[in-house]
Amino acid sequence: MRDDVQVRLPVEERNAVPDPAEPPQAAAPASGDFTGARDGWLHWTHGLVNRLAMGADGLLLVLAGLAAWAVWAAWTNAAGPSLDDALPLVEAVLFTAVTLAVYQRAMTTIGAYRVENYRHWGKALLDVIGGLLPAGTVLSLLVWAFLPEVDPSGMLALWAGVALAFLGAGRAMAALGVRLLEERGVLRRRVVVFGATDAAERMITNLMLPEHRANYSILGLFDDRGTDRRPESLAGFPVSGDLLDFKRFLRDNRVDMIVIALPWRAALRIHGLCMQLQMISLDILIPLDEENSRLRLANMRHVGDVRHIGNVPALLVMRQPLRGMQIVMKRIEDVAVAGLGLLVASPVMLAAAIAIRLDSPGPVIFRQTRVGFNNRPFTMLKFRTMAVDDRDDGAGGTRRDDPRITRVGRFLRRTSIDELPQLFNVLTGDMSVVGPRAHVPNMRVGNHRYADVVREYAARSRVKPGITGWAQINGMRGGIHTVEKARVGVDMDIHYVENWSLWLDARIIISTVTTGLFGRDVF
Template structure:
């Protein structure tokens, strides 16, 4: 069993010593929470200062109206802070890693500037801002954000190494529940965040921990002199009387008292506390896009999707003309595919096969050199241009720009339906399907002819569904532009 190094606590009559220079450290949850709480205000303040710097640099002749420029700045700063919060930039967990991640930061800041520019043109015909101001604000504001966040991240990492962020805890309980909790606290993810000062066995525990430093009465006596932040109770949840008694006896100590997870909690995904009619429960699976997350995702689809429809309109017109000249039949096809909640939807695609050989069911997979595919169709499939009509599905709301790939209802792997051979397949449909996705930019697109490929694609889809963020969507879109249109697997 993994052992955790203890900062030994004094215990009367036992040969246990504690270094005199050990001082109570500020709780990690409070220190990181303070940093996370001040970050939105600092971000917004830096963007306002950046606007002032750019305005002074441009001078009165080139700068826009001061009042309107300030209004655009406030809108842009607000958009950035809101999107950063939705992307998890201000969560206390792994804060030093989150705030210093240059990719998500750049993507969110760039999108905020683009949305600000769009709003300015729609609202005021572009009078509120100038091109020089937009470029200057993007560069100066982005530079200020990067400098401040990297400085804050470096400070957090230094404090963590020094142990200044470690939350000092004691564990009390018995049996395998204590052993499992101690093993969890010894994992790398807890390094620098938790300092385990001692382990105590509850009176009557059937199997005291080998490193236990005493019993419950010893804990009550030792805790005040240790600067303890929290006591973790590790008992089976099926013993409510013992848990309640332990909680009431710990009430006299000026510490946080928490109930450790039951054994099943360590094998389940990270669960969040949720109130059920005033009582706390644990939420294991949540809706990926509930509340404002769904609003942001839909706004992303509408704004970017509409812009892409206009951008690719000439390309789609040329593709339609080429299809019409190359072979007889309709230019567009509608195919039934799985949508949100396993509900079948109709998606638009350019026809890439001869009209009399089209397989709208998707049961027969397309293979390399497939004789059903037309000359124009091969080019369209290889470059993914046959997917462009799905932008209309995005605008209409049946699909998203980014999401799990929309699979045909009768798609098969090895002669069996996809959902029959891959466990938890339907879980990918907790979000709308997308034109591109995490699996596609990681090389899993085109023919799925083995169970291993099917499982790997599903793994990427489920990771996307369970960890969605606006920053992830932006990264996937950028990756699609640079490496996702063409592939040797598309034919």
């Protein structure tokens, strides 16, 4: 989608960023800049620790097999048949893969991959034994079925002992690591409670219990009512302000979870708050009422919308799209693809820069403020393809056969070469290779602000904007000048946000390279 306009604003306008604390317009409730929310890079979470523990188990189990194999090979007599010379490499790899899969499946089934289990070394060792028993049984059956001429008892006993030693040592290191992380407070989920209500008091009291303090940290309490209607404090926590104060707090502080502790009968207030916060990449939960929590749990458990905050059941109404290892994997993907892209495209970029300089006056690189992750502004880079225009703010987008497009610029746009400098935005972390298109602030569709006519528009900001995206490979390139097309594009962006995977990114990148760089809608 071509939403850019090559402009050079006066200095005071270029440097101006809308104040996120200003009251939003009634028709555009999803406004605000929350610079204190997650920065889209690595953050320690329970899920990340569990994935690291699972990966460490896999590595240690493979090393244990290799070590046991080496010791057994040194002990066996080369004159008679033994396991080390009877088992080909392919079968050895197969046995290892199956054993590892059974072990990790068993560990997952018994709930061993949970942070609270790593804190106590004795409990963790029992979990390891519980995983090794079925894995060892399966390994014995494989050897018996494929190598009937070999007595595997000695080798299997050695393997079990070495594996137990290696995995036990790994659990001891995990216990030490979790203890250090908890002492530093990095595993605590940072919670903000909104609404000075009885539900909020129950939530705060619960999270302050000793068994929950290692997992949760309450950062603040806010309420949208006026000072004459809200209490000054609740459960020992001061009420820090109203919705505007809440937004200022989110701008300057990292928050993992927002608990909207309003009564369920205040559905309109809850909906309004969710719309205000839809662009933030975090979890938003609403505690379930005591009188109907059992009914709600029975009806909703199958769709996975019920979570527990401490011991309190709550409905998850919005979740952070990427977390833990997913953030790491996507960042690795971005750096690898952007680095390779710059290496391959550097001659083309050099030729484009020379052509722009010779074709028309003005800078080679066009810089423009765009809306990025968590609704933060950033400066996006592109090759300049239009004549410099001081009169346009860029919110109206670009149309086919726009007279401002230069001769060289038209070619660069038709071939998508003008997008290549955004690879530098990817390396700096402002953008991703794949994600929703980065729009200018107050982007318009027709005569209306995008956020006014598509209420879910701001939810696109829950992931980093991308050079290409799911909407772009599905017909959303070119100008978007109708409300209907705008809504379809936002629906596609939200589909990507809620269904992200490395495989989906790979599909989008391949489709962009093979078919999406050119076409009727590229201008």
